[in-house]
Amino acid sequence: MLDQKFATLPKLILQIVQMLQNQSPSDSLNEIIRLVARKFVGLGVLEVADELEIQEAILRLEKEIIDLEATINSASDIKLAYAHNSKLEASGKIVFTGQGAYMCQVSAGGDVLAEKKDSIFRGGRLIVTGNAVLNELGSPMATPTMVEFVFGRRILVNRVYPGVSFRVGRQLFKVQEGLQDVRVAVDEQGILRVDYLYKEHLQ
Structure with missing residues (x-):
């Protein structure tokens, strides 16, 4: 179960990295990136409590991607x-x-x-x-x-x-x-x- 859930995270992280090439990350995005790095990389996976924690991280990443897309696509004056x-x-x-x-x-x-x-x-x-x-x-x-x-x-x-x-x-x-x-x-x-x-x- 964990392997299937973790398979989504690298794709989301890669998408955010690509979108951040010309953007500065927000405080909330920095926070979720630190969380993912701490909990879902290496031995950190042993600290994952349950499936809900993984789903929450994925939802937060998806929300940040939506916010980034809105920022990138908005008109600049x-x-x-x-x-x-x-x-x-x-x-x-x-x-x-x-x-x-x-x-x-x-x-x-x-x-x-x-x-x-x-x-x-x-x-x-x-x-x-x-x-x-x-x-x-x-x-x-x-x-x-x-x-x-x-x-x-x-x-x-x-x-x-x-x-x-x-x-x-x-x-x-x-x-x-x-x-x-x-x-x-x-x-x-x-x-x-x-x-x-x-x-x-x-x-």
């Missing part, structure tokens, strides 16, 4: 003030609390938000699966800046400079003049539209 010549990736949202991003490769599984009115996304590439609310895109020097998003989402920007491009699937829109109060989305016909309140003539 990034919140920062400034990034330069960097690569930022988040399965959740990315929030800029300060100057913004310069010459960066940014990819977000959720929204991208700029909290400050002087925040800038200048140069590089922004890939956003959610919505984006930004202050400035590009630069007066027409620095190449690419924004890619998906159908059903929208990009809202206070100011967009020439040199900025918006892409959805195979559709591409290149900004030729400075624009203010810009909304970028796909209409009901599936056409990429860039709407704005007025153009800004830059000297």
Whole structure:
């Protein structure tokens, strides 16, 4: 009976070890790992009182695996003030609390938000699966800046400079003049539209 029950434990331990490669174990997980090592390895098996003790250990390990899976699969957000010549990736949202991003490769599984009115996304590439609310895109020097998003989402920007491009699937829109109060989305016909309140003539 013990041999059959112990056969499950190594598999659970191996599964947890694999899941912990990029995670730190919780206090409760550390506790159950110490218990398993003390009671179910080597001569420790002689201390096992009965089948219920083994079942309890297995249940605790299975619960920890479920908790780990939830942690690993949950969206991770990034919140920062400034990034330069960097690569930022988040399965959740990315929030800029300060100057913004310069010459960066940014990819977000959720929204991208700029909290400050002087925040800038200048140069590089922004890939956003959610919505984006930004202050400035590009630069007066027409620095190449690419924004890619998906159908059903929208990009809202206070100011967009020439040199900025918006892409959805195979559709591409290149900004030729400075624009203010810009909304970028796909209409009901599936056409990429860039709407704005007025153009800004830059000297």
